Amino acid sequence: MEKTFLMVKPDGVQRNLIGEIVSRFEKKGFQLAGAKLMTISRELAENHYGEHKERPFFGELVNFITSGPVFAMVWQGDNVIATARNMMGKTNPSEAAAGTVRGDFAVSVSNNIIHGSDSPESAVREIGLFFKEEELVNYEKAV
Numbered sequence: 001m002e003k004t005f006l007m008v009k010p011d012g013v014q015r016n017l018i019g020e021i022v023s024r025f026e027k028k029g030f031q032l033a034g035a036k037l038m039t040i041s042r043e044l045a046e047n048h049y050g051e052h053k054e055r056p057f058f059g060e061l062v063n064f065i066t067s068g069p070v071f072a073m074v075w076q077g078d079n080v081i082a083t084a085r086n087m088m089g090k091t092n093p094s095e096a097a098a099g100t101v102r103g104d105f106a107v108s109v110s111n112n113i114i115h116g117s118d119s120p121e122s123a124v125r126e127i128g129l130f131f132k133e134e135e136l137v138n139y140e141k142a143v
């Protein structure tokens with residue numbers, strides 16, 4: 001079963017959008033396999049966003065993502081990585097379609113409410129950074 005890492009960023013948590021966002025992915029038909037409300041350390045933030053290290057906005061990105069609690073999640077289902085990216089909308093909310101999370105709730109590229117893995121490799125890496133294997137549920141074993 002394909003899995004992806006999604007995270008409600010500090011702006012989304014502060015604006016009480018956790019329930020709205022979880023609801024969208026539940027209604028779509030995906031399964032929540034793990035979740036936690038947490039504050040990200042600078043070390044974890046720099047690791048998670050390592051591919052952006054040379055970008056001029058890297059410092060701002062790390063400051064923002066560590067500025068308050070985030071809601072980290074693992075979701076599973078058919079084509080969940082690409083479908084979740086479509087449901088999130090374009091990174092820049094001014095280009096994100098209405099009906100997407102960013103299109104409906106965000107205006108700023110740095111404060112854009114949600115993060116989602118962009119490839120199978122990123123999903124494995126990001127899930128591993130945020131979750132231990134035993135923190136994820138296995139629905140196949142549930143009675």
Ligand code: CMP
Nearest residue numbers: 057060061091109110111112114115116
């Ligand atoms: P995310 O999907 O979490 O991955 C990298 C993040 O960098 C992205 O969302 C944006 O929030 C952020 N980002 C991209 N471009 C800029 C920018 N020009 N200024 C600030 N943040 C940016």
